[in-house]
Amino acid sequence: MNTCPKEIVQYMHEYLDGDIASEHEQELQKHLYNCSDCRKHMQELENTIAFVKGAIAIATPPRFVDQVMQRLPRRKMKYGFQRFIRRHPIAIAAALFCIFMSASFLSGYKNDQQFSYTKQPNLQVEGQTVIVPEGETIKGDLLVKNGDILVKGAVDGDITVINGKYMASSANVTGQIEEIDEMFEWLWYKIKNSAKKAWSIIDNNE
Amino acid sequence: MDSITNKRIKQVLKGDQHAYSEIVSLYQQKVYQICYRMLNNQHEAEDIAQEAFIRAYTNLHTFDLNRKFSTWLFRIATNLCIDRIRKKKPDYYLDAEVAGTDGLDMYSQISSPDRLPEEEVEGMELQERIQYEISCLSEKYRTVIILKYIEELSLQEISEILNIPLGTVKTRIHRGREALRKQLSNL
Numbered sequence: 210m211n212t213c214p215k216e217i218v219q220y221m222h223e224y225l226d227g228d229i230a231s232e233h234e235q236e237l238q239k240h241l242y243n244c245s246d247c248r249k250h251m252q253e254l255e256n257t258i259a260f261v262k263g264a265i266a267i268a269t270p271p272r273f274v275d276q277v278m279q280r281l282p283r284r285k286m287k288y289g290f291q292r293f294i295r296r297h298p299i300a301i302a303a304a305l306f307c308i309f310m311s312a313s314f315l316s317g318y319k320n321d322q323q324f325s326y327t328k329q330p331n332l333q334v335e336g337q338t339v340i341v342p343e344g345e346t347i348k349g350d351l352l353v354k355n356g357d358i359l360v361k362g363a364v365d366g367d368i369t370v371i372n373g374k375y376m377a378s379s380a381n382v383t384g385q386i387e388e389i390d391e392m393f394e395w396l397w398y399k400i401k402n403s404a405k406k407a408w409s410i411i412d413n414n415e
Numbered sequence: 416m417d418s419i420t421n422k423r424i425k426q427v428l429k430g431d432q433h434a435y436s437e438i439v440s441l442y443q444q445k446v447y448q449i450c451y452r453m454l455n456n457q458h459e460a461e462d463i464a465q466e467a468f469i470r471a472y473t474n475l476h477t478f479d480l481n482r483k484f485s486t487w488l489f490r491i492a493t494n495l496c497i498d499r500i501r502k503k504k505p506d507y508y509l510d511a512e513v514a515g516t517d518g519l520d521m522y523s524q525i526s527s528p529d530r531l532p533e534e535e536v537e538g539m540e541l542q543e544r545i546q547y548e549i550s551c552l553s554e555k556y557r558t559v560i561i562l563k564y565i566e567e568l569s570l571q572e573i574s575e576i577l578n579i580p581l582g583t584v585k586t587r588i589h590r591g592r593e594a595l596r597k598q599l600s601n602l
C-alpha cells in the first residue's frame with residue numbers, strides 16, 4: 210500500500226460521503242481493481258460504518274420531561290402582576306380600595322412582619338431560615354414569612370416565601386415556588402388567594 | 416414537527432411555561448441519545464440533557480423561528496457535552512489531536528491511549544461494544560460520528576450544529592472513520 214497514490218484514501222472517503230467527482234470515482238474503481246490492500250481498506254471502512262449504524266436507539270430515562278419542567282427557572286411574579294394591572298386597571302383600583310380600606314388587611318400586614326412558617330414535622334430552623342433536611346420529604350404546602358427557606362430534601366407541594374429567599378440544593382419541589390418580597394406582591398398574593406373566584410368572574414366578563 | 420415546535424415556542428415566549436413540556440417530549444430521545452453516546456454515562460447524560468433543555472428554555476427568546484429548532488437545540492447539547500468531557504480529560508489527550516492534524520497515519524495516537532484488555536473487549540455484547548468503541552474516539556471525532564451515523568444528520572446540519580465549516584466536518588468524519596477502523600482492526 211506504500212506505493213499507492215496518496216489521494217486514494219481521500220477518494221474512498223469522498224465515495225463514502227456520497228459526494229465524489231466522477232473522475233475520482235473512476236480512478237478509485239481502477240485502483241481498487243488492481244490493489245488488494247486498498248480493497249481491504251475500503252472494505253474495513255464499510256464494515257466500520259455498518260458497525261456504528263448497528264447501534265440501537267437509546268431510550269430516555271423515565272420522568273425525564275417532568276424533571277426538566279421542575280428544573281426550569283421560575284417565572285417572575287412581578288411580570289404577571291404588572292400585566293394584570295395593565296389589563297385590568299379599573300378592577301384593580303377598585304380591589305385595592307376595598308382591600309386597603311378593610312381593617313383586616315392593615316392589621317394583617319402589620320402582624321406579618323414576624324418570622325413565621327407553616328408548622329410541618331421534620332423541618333429544621335436556624336435563625337431566620339427554615340430548612341428541609343436532606344433525605345426528608347415534606348408533604349403539603351409551605352409558607353415562610355420574613356425568613357428564608359433552604360430545601361435540601363424534597364417538598365411535595367407549593368412553597369411561598371414572603372419577604373425572604375428561596376434556596377435549594379436539590380430543587381426537588383413538586384408544586385409552585387413563589388417569592389414575594391414587596392408589599393404589592395404580598396397584596397397580590399392576598400388577592401389571589403382570598404378572591405380567586407371574584408377575579409375569575411371579572412375575567413370571564415371580558 | 417417543526418410547525419408544532421414553532422407553535423409551542425411562541426406559546427412559551429408568551430408566558431405559557433407548560434407548552435415547553437411538549438417540546439421536551441418531542442426532542443428528549445435525540446438529545447438524551449447524543450449526550451449518552453458522548454458521555455458514556457447514564458447519570459451524566461441525564462444531567463446534561465436536562466441542562467440542555469433548561470438552557471434552551473432560558474435562551475428561547477434568542478432562537479430564530481426561521482431556523483430549525485433541532486439544530487439549535489443539538490448545538491446547545493453538544494456544547495455542554497464537550498465542556499463536560501474537557502473538564503474530565505487529561506491534557507495529553509488534547510495534545511495528541513494537535514500532533515495528528517495532518518496525514519492519515521496518526522490515528523492510533525488520536526484515539527484514547529488506555530483501551531481495555533483485548534479479551535474484555537472481545538467478550539462484550541454488540542451494543543456494549545459499539546458504545547465502547549465510540550467512547551474510545553477523541554471528543555472531536557466522536558461528536559461527528561454520533562451526529563452522522565447515530566442521529567443520521569446531513570453533513571450540512573452537522574456543520575451548523577458544531578458551527579464549523581463543511582470541509583472541517585468532512586475531515587473530521589474521515590478521520591473518525593479511520594480511527595474507528597483502526598480500533599476495530601487491531602483486534
Ligand SMILES: [Zn+2]
Nearest residue numbers: 210213244247
Ligand atoms: Zn492501493
